Amino acid sequence: MKPPPASAASEPGDTPVSSERPAPGDTPAPGDDLTSADAPEAVGAAVTGTERRPARTTLRSDLKASLPDGLVALVVTAAVFALLLARIRAKTSSTVSVMPFMADVEGFWMYFLSQAFGWAALLWAWVTVVLGLLLSGPRPGRLPLSGPRLERLHRTTSLNTIALIAAHALLFAAELVRHDTARWHARLYTAFVEAFVPGGYDSGTGQIAIPVGQAALYLAVPLGLLFYVRHRIGPKTWRVLHRFVIVVYVLSVWHTLLYGTNVWYDGWFRTTIWLLQLPIAALLLARLLRPARRSERLSRPVPATPGGGGRPAWSLRLAGRLAVAAIAVAILAVVLTGRDGGRSIPPADTSSTHNHD
Numbered sequence: 460m461k462p463p464p465a466s467a468a469s470e471p472g473d474t475p476v477s478s479e480r481p482a483p484g485d486t487p488a489p490g491d492d493l494t495s496a497d498a499p500e501a502v503g504a505a506v507t508g509t510e511r512r513p514a515r516t517t518l519r520s521d522l523k524a525s526l527p528d529g530l531v532a533l534v535v536t537a538a539v540f541a542l543l544l545a546r547i548r549a550k551t552s553s554t555v556s557v558m559p560f561m562a563d564v565e566g567f568w569m570y571f572l573s574q575a576f577g578w579a580a581l582l583w584a585w586v587t588v589v590l591g592l593l594l595s596g597p598r599p600g601r602l603p604l605s606g607p608r609l610e611r612l613h614r615t616t617s618l619n620t621i622a623l624i625a626a627h628a629l630l631f632a633a634e635l636v637r638h639d640t641a642r643w644h645a646r647l648y649t650a651f652v653e654a655f656v657p658g659g660y661d662s663g664t665g666q667i668a669i670p671v672g673q674a675a676l677y678l679a680v681p682l683g684l685l686f687y688v689r690h691r692i693g694p695k696t697w698r699v700l701h702r703f704v705i706v707v708y709v710l711s712v713w714h715t716l717l718y719g720t721n722v723w724y725d726g727w728f729r730t731t732i733w734l735l736q737l738p739i740a741a742l743l744l745a746r747l748l749r750p751a752r753r754s755e756r757l758s759r760p761v762p763a764t765p766g767g768g769g770r771p772a773w774s775l776r777l778a779g780r781l782a783v784a785a786i787a788v789a790i791l792a793v794v795l796t797g798r799d800g801g802r803s804i805p806p807a808d809t810s811s812t813h814n815h816d
């Protein structure tokens with residue numbers, strides 16, 4: 460922040476193999492757009508006479524179901540907020556080392572609350588990506604959650620991730636409004652442009668970091684919410700698009716490591732953020748090597764039949780798996796060497812040379 464101025468199931472080979480569970484978004488019957496999470500034991504059922512018919516998953520039903528983990532997210536945000544304030548008061552906050560004017564806790568409480576929402580958003584994004592990869596790849600036998608419950612939790616944590624990112628960005632914008640001295644409409648306009656328009660934030664590391672965060676937010680919304688209109692766009696289109704949601708996660712981590720002032724300097728906390736990416740890389744690799752869907756397996760080059768993709772598609776899949784393996788090795792190297800890309804901690808009296816803007 461600147462210092463204040465003053466259906467794809469009918470496709471040959473695309474049905475999950477018998478020993479496999481249905482992958483998320485699978486259609487149980489032609490024309491039926493229910494997911495495995497729509498099983499009666501998972502979300503309840505509409506009762507017609509003696510027959511129990513599964514109720515369709517809608518955005519409204521999932522928003523309702525999101526309340527419990529949304530409340531947990533708010534508790535986590537409150538705890539992080541309290542921790543950030545305690546560190547500022549104890550003069551151990553690296554945010555204040557980077558931006559000394561932020562030592563005024565009351566003056567910048569919205570900024571610190573925005574940071575807390577950012578951390579909750581990143582944690583929820585981590586959880587939802589892990590759940591998603593467990594659904595679409597191999598799953599450990601002894602998991603305490605059934606498939607439908609896992610899928611429902613994946614959807615609710617995804618919705619909450621979007622809400623947490625929005626809260627993070629809105630509070631950042633609100634802080635900009637509060638510290639601007641121009642007229643109301645000019646303040647609102649400037650804060651909106653700086654927080655939400657790519658290229659609108661024009662100074663320092665934020666020139667890259669803010670658009671990276673915005674890209675994550677703007678991609679998360681369609682890639683997450685298209686699920687609720689999959690019967691219109693077709694389950695296969697939805698599945699193909701939803702795969703790119705991993706990009707949202709990568710952008711989120713990149714944005715955090717680039718711009719978060721609590722991970723500004725190298726040290727154990729920044730290295731831990733890197734370490735947390737190892738399970739994601741491992742699960743992604745496992746998902747690519749043993750996908751729930753037979754058609755995504757790399758057993759041998761597929762013939763160039765319509766929809767099969769032929770050798771180029773096979774080569775692309777192989778390249779994807781090799782790239783993810785290389786990324787996992789790179790993350791391991793960062794963790795083991797501690798060379799995590801952080802800035803060196805400045806001597807106590809030179810904080811003003813480390814400007815965040």
Ligand code: HEM
Pocket residue numbers: 460554574575577578580581584624627628631653654655669671672673674675676711712714715718719720721722
């Ligand atoms: C419109 C989109 C976004 C905007 C305008 C935005 C804004 C910011 C700003 C200004 C900071 C620096 C705060 C500091 O001094 O540490 C920051 C840090 C951060 N952001 Fe974002 N962000 C956006 C998207 C995201 C997304 C998508 C995520 C993750 C899911 C995220 C998570 C974080 C985290 C964890 C930090 C570190 C906070 C800290 O160091 O305490 N942000 N963001």
